[in-house]
Amino acid sequence: MRFGLGVLNVIKVICFANEIIIFARYILMNEEDIMLAYTYIEHGKFELQEKARPEIKDSWDAIVRVTLGSICTSDLHIKHGSVPRAVPGITVGHEMVGVVEQVGADVTLVKPGDRVTVNVETFCGECFFCKHGYVNNCTDPNGGWALGCRIDGGQAEYVRVPYADQGLNRIPDTVSDEQALFVGDVLATGFWAARISEITEEDTVLIIGAGPTGICTLLCVMLKKPKRIIICEKSPERIRFVREYYPDVLVTEPENCKEFVLKNSDHGGADVVLEVAGSDDSFHLAWNCARPNAIVTIVALYDKPQLLPLPDMYGKNLIFKTGGVDGCDCAKILALIEEGKIDITPLITHRFPLNEIEEAYRIFENKLGGVIKVAIYK
Numbered sequence: 001m002r003f004g005l006g007v008l009n010v011i012k013v014i015c016f017a018n019e020i021i022i023f024a025r026y027i028l029m030n031e032e033d034i035m036l037a038y039t040y041i042e043h044g045k046f047e048l049q050e051k052a053r054p055e056i057k058d059s060w061d062a063i064v065r066v067t068l069g070s071i072c073t074s075d076l077h078i079k080h081g082s083v084p085r086a087v088p089g090i091t092v093g094h095e096m097v098g099v100v101e102q103v104g105a106d107v108t109l110v111k112p113g114d115r116v117t118v119n120v121e122t123f124c125g126e127c128f129f130c131k132h133g134y135v136n137n138c139t140d141p142n143g144g145w146a147l148g149c150r151i152d153g154g155q156a157e158y159v160r161v162p163y164a165d166q167g168l169n170r171i172p173d174t175v176s177d178e179q180a181l182f183v184g185d186v187l188a189t190g191f192w193a194a195r196i197s198e199i200t201e202e203d204t205v206l207i208i209g210a211g212p213t214g215i216c217t218l219l220c221v222m223l224k225k226p227k228r229i230i231i232c233e234k235s236p237e238r239i240r241f242v243r244e245y246y247p248d249v250l251v252t253e254p255e256n257c258k259e260f261v262l263k264n265s266d267h268g269g270a271d272v273v274l275e276v277a278g279s280d281d282s283f284h285l286a287w288n289c290a291r292p293n294a295i296v297t298i299v300a301l302y303d304k305p306q307l308l309p310l311p312d313m314y315g316k317n318l319i320f321k322t323g324g325v326d327g328c329d330c331a332k333i334l335a336l337i338e339e340g341k342i343d344i345t346p347l348i349t350h351r352f353p354l355n356e357i358e359e360a361y362r363i364f365e366n367k368l369g370g371v372i373k374v375a376i377y378k
């Protein structure tokens with residue numbers, strides 16, 4: 001008992017000493033070493049804090065000055081506690097572009113002054129999965145979605161990017177920061193989803209959900225030039241958005257979706273379905289609106305398990321693919337933006353400086369004012 005208390009007191013003294021050291025370091029820091037960083041405090045709470053500017057920790061790191069960032073639905077998932085691996089105290093944000101400030105000794109592909117996109121995924125480039133392009137499944141301890149989840153992210157003035165040669169892509173001079181803003185995350189998600197869906201020019205493609213990821217998926221599906229694209233969406237504002245910017249796309253609401261797809265497809269259902277909405281109803285629609293032998297790609301992240309009613313779909317012989325971002329094509333996506341083949345700028349409906357990020361979250365989280373995506377600038 002006495003021993004137990006002794007150990008406890010020693011631990012308390014160590015913790016107290018540690019706090020004093022952190023405080024002293026903060027006092028001694030120059031003003032230029034301090035930056036603003038939007039921080040995950042606890043379940044339900046983010047806060048804009050002053051933090052030390054990040055430093056190079058190993059030779060593959062780069063420090064990037066963030067010029068433009070964005071808020072992603074996954075940030076809200078952290079806030080609402082549905083990402084258990086998110087670490088309290090980390091700076092959130094994983095969708096950003098910026099300028100390289102500093103690089104570690106082993107970084108060869110980018111240099112200070114380069115404008116770059118930052119990949120949501122951290123990956124080594126060397127393991128089995130990286131070599132096959134499955135960078136999301138990188139086996140490095142830091143591999144996968146680390147930035148703004150397990151390590152400090154980019155809703156801040158500066159960010160440290162591990163494996164900078166893999167995670168950074170140079171932005172062509174003719175491409176603006178806004179044009180490149182979603183390359184590392186939501187656009188990479190849409191590109192991957194379209195890529196694995198094996199779309200042909202004879203196909204009728206159904207995309208369920210016209211949120212930011214749904215529209216990025218649409219932009220990438222359009223590159224495959226399918227015969228028809230149908231978007232299923234329930235929000236009148238988002239339906240209006242699709243009609244305004246993509247007039248060739250057919251639009252239906254969930255209640256009439258099955259009937260609409262049957263009427264507007266050649267083989268009794270969609271040849272390819274991409275499910276980007278993420279609800280029980282949308283999962284049901286996805287396989288139900290697919291023709292026999294169709295490909296159904298699940299891009300959405302669900303809050304809970306979904307029922308796969310195999311007896312109901314017996315004989316339909318569907319091919320299910322589960323997506324989730326695999327950010328292995330960022331250079332290709334940047335080239336397509338440079339060629340004018342992908343334009344995400346209509347999606348940026350709101351802009352806020354970093355010191356008003358609280359308000360930006362309020363708008364994004366509550367889907368106010370027709371918001372699709374928010375850009376956060378310094």
Ligand SMILES: [Zn+2]
Binds near residue numbers: 075120185
């Ligand atoms: Zn994201």
Ligand SMILES: [Zn+2]
Binds near residue numbers: 124127129131
């Ligand atoms: Zn790897």
